[in-house]
Amino acid sequence: MHPLIPRLAAARVIPVVRTTRPELAEHAVDWLRGVGITVFEITMTVPDAPGLIRRLAADPALLVGAGTVPDRAAAEACLAAGARFLVAPWVDAAVAEAAHLRGACALLGAMTPTEVRAALAAGADAVKIFPASSAGGPGHLKALRSVFPDVAFCPTGGVDARTAPDYFAAGAAFVGMGGRLVDETLLARGDRAAVEQAARDALGIVQA
Template identity: 40%
Template sequence: MTGTDLAAVLAGARVMPVLTVPEPATAGPLAEALGSGGARCAEVTFRTPDAERVLKAMAAHGGLTVGAGTVLTPEQAERAVAAGAGFVVCPGFDEEVIARCRELRVPMVPGIATATELMRALKAGIDTVKFFPAEPLGGLRTLRALAAPFPRTRFVPTGGIEASRLTAYLAEPAVLAVGGSWMVTAAHLERGDYEEIRRLTAQAVEWSMT
């Protein structure tokens, strides 16, 4: 996975909403709210029984490139792509998942937490990685320390990042985009508060462009 590949998927956006959506019925209104807020991509995590149905519904809605997150196995990657995933994100580094995504010709972003994992990714020809879980691992201080000896690597930090930290992460030259769930929380979905989702998404997109 190269930075160019992911940059094409993101289509210029530097914010990636990370979604855990339990009810497929919310997929359409959610996609509409994210698109209205200016999001160009979103990651649907494979943490719920209906994740495939949610992904398929959001991908069919149009206006968003929807990827699959928390993909742990090659079989999950296959199901995600069949459901319409435009990219695949893993929480860790797994050679079998990477190989299957290459066979499927879908962009894939593996997660890394250490220099050793990052070296494995580079050896596999991957120069864009998910730094996860970003905040529990030390946030920007750790990201800078990892980026220093690997200047051609691009990072997508995700995990525990709040809205107030977005601009600081995006100011780092090594950061390609930031993944976050503050724009779409479980409480938002339970209330059906799509206007607030739209507002928070628009705010994040605006901040990412400054």
């Protein structure tokens, strides 16, 4: 087991920060940190994501990773910026290899048993089930866990505070929350209170 897996599991909820402007991503991290979240996935769809990762990773209190990593070149750019884990919603052995050469954790995406097996063979330390809600939700995850009882699964895509407990009951090690937690509309209008409340709701329900 990669040494970061227990820390990700302890965090329970990994915010997937996906915004069209980097300053909104920085606001999201700052505001979510205010309610006690210290683990963040910055997706490569954020403009200048490696630059943002570099700024955030300079803070030793934060555990910062890169998401939607498209290829090895992007993986290496994020790792050089300080990313401690890499996430791809598909199977890419080159991304996993780049992560492991830097001691980082690799999460590769899958939906079916065949894909889960391929992700593990490609070097995944944890398997991201994406898109979780449209793939069958907690029931689908429970079925996968019956075949792969020792795999750390991270369902992402449509997961929110209401459904997160069901995913944990089905065997999730931790979950990714994107738009349900990092709402760009709220960020753009500067509604910090609403973003913080959504985070408190998510953390409260998950911890309960």
